[in-house]
Amino acid sequence: MRIVVAGGRTQADFLIGTLAKKKHKLIVINDDQQYCEYLASTHKIPVVNGDPSKYFVLKDAGIQDFDVVIALTHRDADNLAICQYAKRCFGVKKVICTVANPKNADLFKELGVNTVISSTHMVAQYIAQATTVENLIKTMSIEDEKVIISELLVEPNYSCVGKKLMDITLPPNTIIGCIIRKSSDMIVPNGNTEIKSGDKLLVIASPETQDKVVAAIAKQ
Amino acid sequence: MKLDKRERVIIVGCGRLGSRLATMLSNKGYQVVIIDNEKNAFRKLPESFGGFQVKADGIDLDTLKYVDIDDASMLVACTGNDNLNSLIAQIASRVYGVPNVYVRFEDTDKELLIKGFNIQGIYPFKLTMGVFEESLFDGEEEDEE
Numbered sequence: 001m002r003i004v005v006a007g008g009r010t011q012a013d014f015l016i017g018t019l020a021k022k023k024h025k026l027i028v029i030n031d032d033q034q035y036c037e038y039l040a041s042t043h044k045i046p047v048v049n050g051d052p053s054k055y056f057v058l059k060d061a062g063i064q065d066f067d068v069v070i071a072l073t074h075r076d077a078d079n080l081a082i083c084q085y086a087k088r089c090f091g092v093k094k095v096i097c098t099v100a101n102p103k104n105a106d107l108f109k110e111l112g113v114n115t116v117i118s119s120t121h122m123v124a125q126y127i128a129q130a131t132t133v134e135n136l137i138k139t140m141s142i143e144d145e146k147v148i149i150s151e152l153l154v155e156p157n158y159s160c161v162g163k164k165l166m167d168i169t170l171p172p173n174t175i176i177g178c179i180i181r182k183s184s185d186m187i188v189p190n191g192n193t194e195i196k197s198g199d200k201l202l203v204i205a206s207p208e209t210q211d212k213v214v215a216a217i218a219k220q
Numbered sequence: 221m222k223l224d225k226r227e228r229v230i231i232v233g234c235g236r237l238g239s240r241l242a243t244m245l246s247n248k249g250y251q252v253v254i255i256d257n258e259k260n261a262f263r264k265l266p267e268s269f270g271g272f273q274v275k276a277d278g279i280d281l282d283t284l285k286y287v288d289i290d291d292a293s294m295l296v297a298c299t300g301n302d303n304l305n306s307l308i309a310q311i312a313s314r315v316y317g318v319p320n321v322y323v324r325f326e327d328t329d330k331e332l333l334i335k336g337f338n339i340q341g342i343y344p345f346k347l348t349m350g351v352f353e354e355s356l357f358d359g360e361e362e363d364e365e
Contacts, residue, residue, distance in 0.1 A: 054329065056329065077301065077304045078303045080307050084333050111315075
């Protein structure tokens with residue numbers, strides 16, 4: 001794919017490294033000249049020095065009909081301008097940007113940006129989930145937070161230890177999808193699988209049922 | 221455009237243009253709300269200014285909801301940053317359907333961002349060029365040939 005990375009510093013550097021490895025054709029636009037020199041020498045890719053929220057900079061960079069534009073500047077309004085120029089004037093199909101203010105995520109989608117990433121929102125969500133229960137080791141959400149996958153450690157004093165899955169009552173719309181046990185790699189359980197102390201359970205739930213399923217398993 | 225005197229005008233950016241426009245409209249009896257994130261910016265308003273001053277971030281949606289943007293008849297985006305102005309104007313026109321939206325752009329290329337929407341662009345560059353054309357060539361179009 002042909003991808004433009006506009007603005008940003010560490011994020012841009014990291015992203016460029018990842019994308020370049022996957023053999024995408026990249027153009028990088030950054031308004032900081034020294035950083036441009038650094039990026040050009042590190043990644044061996046074309047780098048354009050200029051403000052990417054300006055029309056003539058995008059035009060000179062030659063981004064016409066590129067597949068993706070990713071706007072990573074620290075100003076939300078600049079990112080919107082970059083995405084809108086790309087879409088309206090240069091025929092770019094997919095435009096992606098980050099926002100500093102999480103409230104702008106839905107707004108920017110309404111104004112035509114395909115994907116809006118709010119790191120503040122993601123970090124806040126991660127922390128909120130991680131602190132619900134101490135035994136929740138990791139959680140992640142997919143499909144815009146409709147599905148939550150949590151990793152739960154089974155303590156010796158839990159009442160579910162030694163029970164078969166079919167004998168444990170879980171709330172609706174939840175399932176124990178996988179068991180990670182030290183002695184074996186991983187088990188996709190069935191009703192006859194027995195839970196042991198020290199197991200790590202991967203529990204799939206919705207945001208509404210996550211607390212309930214954790215409470216059901218962690219019952220002593 | 222004629223506005224009813226009871227109708228509300230929101231001005232974002234209390235610079236030279238914003239402050240003078242707010243003062244003029246307020247003196248003529250309109251309900252004016254002026255927003256700027258810099259408290260000192262409001263010093264440009266005269267003592268007699270009868271409108272509301274809101275010290276807040278003009279691109280924050282909560283600020284615009286706080287000043288009842290969905291109920292405003294007119295909004296002028298005249299901060300010192302073109303991209304901010306573009307964003308504010310688009311929120312007002314495209315999200316909240318404010319009927320009269322004006323935006324000031326230093327960079328005339330920003331016109332491409334608002335083309336096709338119900339937003340009126342104001343370009344100091346074009347106005348200045350107009351003065352030269354007017355005074356040097358009696359208002360004739362620039363002849364390139």
